[in-house]
Amino acid sequence: MKRDQVFEFFRRLAEANPSPTTELESSNPYQLLVAVVLSAQATDASVNIACRPLFERIRKPAQMLDLGEERLREAIKAIGLFNTKAKNVIALSRALIDHHGGEVPRSREELQALPGVGRKTANVVLNTAFGEETFAVDTHVFRVCNRTGLAPGKTVDEVEAKLEKIVPQPFRRDAHHWLILHGRYTCKARLPECWRCPVIDLCRYKPKTLPPEERAKSNAARSGSRGSSAARTAKVRTASKPTAGRSRSRPTRLP
Numbered sequence: 001m002k003r004d005q006v007f008e009f010f011r012r013l014a015e016a017n018p019s020p021t022t023e024l025e026s027s028n029p030y031q032l033l034v035a036v037v038l039s040a041q042a043t044d045a046s047v048n049i050a051c052r053p054l055f056e057r058i059r060k061p062a063q064m065l066d067l068g069e070e071r072l073r074e075a076i077k078a079i080g081l082f083n084t085k086a087k088n089v090i091a092l093s094r095a096l097i098d099h100h101g102g103e104v105p106r107s108r109e110e111l112q113a114l115p116g117v118g119r120k121t122a123n124v125v126l127n128t129a130f131g132e133e134t135f136a137v138d139t140h141v142f143r144v145c146n147r148t149g150l151a152p153g154k155t156v157d158e159v160e161a162k163l164e165k166i167v168p169q170p171f172r173r174d175a176h177h178w179l180i181l182h183g184r185y186t187c188k189a190r191l192p193e194c195w196r197c198p199v200i201d202l203c204r205y206k207p208k209t210l211p212p213e214e215r216a217k218s219n220a221a222r223s224g225s226r227g228s229s230a231a232r233t234a235k236v237r238t239a240s241k242p243t244a245g246r247s248r249s250r251p252t253r254l255p
């Protein structure tokens with residue numbers, strides 16, 4: 001995609017949603033860090049449901065340690081991989097107390113040194129909690145960047161590096177939220193909703209998905225033509241079926 005098209009791409013996403021943010025609920029950087037760790041291979045909605053009552057009581061790493069791994073596991077058991085995640089959350093809370101005075105560090109290296117924190121989690125925390133211009137590439141961002149031709153890449157690292165390079169100001173800070181939300185609600189994995197997409201003319205994905213009513217019409221036309229061709233085939237079969245007389249006149253076995 002050319003530079004002016006990239007600008008226009010984000011300008012339109014920004015116009016549609018001027019203040020995008022993460023859908024994970026939290027009230028401080030520590031809760032955000034915990035929520036992002038819990039959200040790996042789980043939906044934000046399921047994390048919010050588990051974390052709402054938890055975060056009413058737990059706002060700091062020390063409170064998480066007081067809660068303990070077993071009760072944490074019980075609180076998050078509806079979330080996938082909860083055993084490993086509970087272990088990581090307890091271990092990272094301990095590390096925050098031991099090495100960072102109970103605060104969430106602001107550097108990528110320190111964040112990624114915490115248990116259960118990878119590059120994507122560090123990017124989300126740096127961006128959402130501390131306002132840094134980072135580009136967290138999750139499954140939605142990866143798909144949108146490749147499908148549209150915005151920042152194609154074979155790996156999440158490649159896509160992130162391209163986004164770093166091409167996203168212009170003033171969109172750098174919120175770019176990853178726009179891309180996630182676009183992928184989650186419009187450019188969906190199984191059926192992108194191209195007919196209501198604000199960047200349809202900039203996107204290189206083909207074929208574009210038609211509006212539901214047009215798809216219904218073309219499905220009906222297709223099944224209609226399948227029906228008539230089935231009827232034609234049946235007629236041909238009936239016409240070519242041997243008559244009783246003819247079949248009787250034919251020897252069924254050699255004499």
Ligand code: SF4
Pocket residue numbers: 147148186187188192193194195197198199200201203204205208209
């Ligand atoms: S036009 Fe379709 S494929 Fe392209 S970004 Fe929009 S929804 Fe996705």
